Amino acid sequence: MNTELQRRIVSGLVLAVVVLAATWYGGFSFRIAAAVATVLIYYEWSTITRLGERDFRANAFGWVSILLMAYNIAFGEKEFAVPLLGGAAITAILLVLWRKGSWWLPGGIVYAGLSGTSLAAIRGEDQAGFVATLFIFAVVWATDIFAYFVGRALQGPKLAPRISPGKTWSGAIGGTVSGVVASSALTLAVFSRLSFWTVAIAFLLSVTSQVGDLFESFIKRRFGVKDSSHLIPGHGGVMDRVDGLVFACFAAFLLTLVYSASTGHLDMSVAGFLFGF
Structure with missing residues (x-):
């Protein structure tokens, strides 16, 4: 078995154990996992689409929005999740229209924010x-x-x-x-x-x-x-x-x-x- 395959198996098993353990315990443990996933997904989205290179200030708004959503997923009230996500997405769309920016900004906010929000809502x-x-x-x-x-x-x-x-x-x-x-x-x-x-x-x-x-x-x-x-x-x-x-x-x-x-x-x-x- 080559080294790369070994790394893949070990990391896959560790990831599965972490996800299933968080799902089993639910509550704060799962909300933290969902919040971390939200932040990491936006990090990867913004890196792939080069949002920081295209418009640093717009990407900064995206990060502030995502961090607020992640905080609400982990520590806030679930009733605020959808309004917060909707407000951030609408504001990002207005920023794009006003500054002729990249549509990958509101796309990333919705993709990452809805990922954590939906995961937390489903687990309950x-x-x-x-x-x-x-x-x-x-x-x-x-x-x-x-x-x-x-x-x-x-x-x-x-x-x-x-x-x-x-x-x-x-x-x-x-x-x-x-x-x-x-x-x-x-x-x-x-x-x-x-x-x-x-x-x-x-x-x-x-x-x-x-x-x-x-x-x-x-x-x-x-x-x-x-x-x-x-x-x-x-x-x-x-x-x-x-x-x-x-x-x-x-x-x-x-x-x-x-x-x-x-x-x-x-x-x-x-x-x-x-x-x-």
Whole structure:
């Protein structure tokens, strides 16, 4: 076994243990993890897109916004998360229009800020939030792993050759089926029942996670970089590891907000939305 593979395995195991431990304990531990992820994702986004080189003052605003959001995720009230994110994004858009700046600024604020906000909102403080987080992990991890192996085994037409030449339609379909099966198995194990609603949501989240993967590949190809950073030995950066996860979390969080607002159940949790209770 070569040194690079050893580093990849060790760092992957350490990362998995940290993430799962934070998810298990929940509460402040998970909020801290989500806040740290928010900051690291914005760091990688701003580095890849060269925001600091394009406009130092605009990037400084982005950093202030992200640090405020990270502080609120870790120590603040969850009711302020969406207004804070929305306010920062709107202000960034106005700055871009006023100064003819880069649209990567509001994009980075939304991408990084929504990553931490949605992760913290999904986990919440109770057991239902723990199961909801595991449900999304099951969807994303099974999709990612089996998309790779099925795609390698079956090959076939490329999914998006200009963005990510290695991805195939066979891999995408195999990954989606696996994501639905894994999350359905988890749901049955916990609740001893499974609804069509939960299966449909799992399907949607699996597709969304693959869109997230392609989105990050597009950004890296656009700016000519191989990895989002070198923060994780053998794996690249945080964005490289959570690209599919954050898009799945975006979808689960935003769909819950829309559904709860449209039905009048304003206190609905993401777990309630996922499992229909």
